[in-house]
Amino acid sequence: MSTLTRRTTRRSEEELRALALEGSQLDDTDAAGVARWAAANFHGTLAVACSMAEGVLPHLISQDSPGVDVLFLETGYHFSDTIGTRARVADELDVNVVDVLPQRTVAEQDAEFGARLYERDPAACCAMRKMEPLARTLAGYEAWVTGVRRDEAPTRTATPLVTFDEKHGLVKINPLVTWSLDDVTDYALDHGVPINLLLSDGFPSIGCEPCTKRVAPGEDPRSGRWAGLSKTECGIHT
Numbered sequence: 001m002s003t004l005t006r007r008t009t010r011r012s013e014e015e016l017r018a019l020a021l022e023g024s025q026l027d028d029t030d031a032a033g034v035a036r037w038a039a040a041n042f043h044g045t046l047a048v049a050c051s052m053a054e055g056v057l058p059h060l061i062s063q064d065s066p067g068v069d070v071l072f073l074e075t076g077y078h079f080s081d082t083i084g085t086r087a088r089v090a091d092e093l094d095v096n097v098v099d100v101l102p103q104r105t106v107a108e109q110d111a112e113f114g115a116r117l118y119e120r121d122p123a124a125c126c127a128m129r130k131m132e133p134l135a136r137t138l139a140g141y142e143a144w145v146t147g148v149r150r151d152e153a154p155t156r157t158a159t160p161l162v163t164f165d166e167k168h169g170l171v172k173i174n175p176l177v178t179w180s181l182d183d184v185t186d187y188a189l190d191h192g193v194p195i196n197l198l199l200s201d202g203f204p205s206i207g208c209e210p211c212t213k214r215v216a217p218g219e220d221p222r223s224g225r226w227a228g229l230s231k232t233e234c235g236i237h238t
């Protein structure tokens, strides 16, 4: 049981920027230390973003911040294995999984914009099903934790450990920046953490089903995301 006091009020942007600066000085190879710092400073106003590729980040953060909110962007387009992993994370870990929902169901979006918008305008689809819901939800927190790793893509090599997220107006904490995919799967196996079976079935990066293709061994792990399009990021981390 945590002895930390849950924060209930949001501090000023100036205070959050000072905390982000403090966090940026932490050892970026010590994910557990970063998790302790996050709990000490943000317990109760902290959210963990999770794509349900596995439950490593929720497990890591819940060790010091039990009951932490885990945000799952429920786009309506996930693989059944991803929904299954979400259920296991909710059942087996000491976390509170929050489904972050778009303003429109898939049927409502189809009716308004036409079916398969993801084929014609994936940027608009991601904006409505991921970015707007996430921004709306993050407004209620002081800090969020993500599993972004520097080795995932050329767009991510300079990812900071802790920073002030200018786009969303809160502290962003990336405890796994120096980890590899093997480090993530090793942690999951060592701690009995739920893992999405797609990870070992040719999907090293898992997103919505219509926009995620299987990649061959040795290929860029993110090349299966929006394959054939110039789009490589949904916009959440850029």
Ligand code: SF4
Binding pocket: 075, 077, 117, 118, 121, 122, 123, 125, 126, 127, 129, 130, 207, 208, 210, 211, 234
């Ligand atoms: S990843 Fe594809 S289906 Fe999912 S929100 Fe983005 S464009 Fe839409």
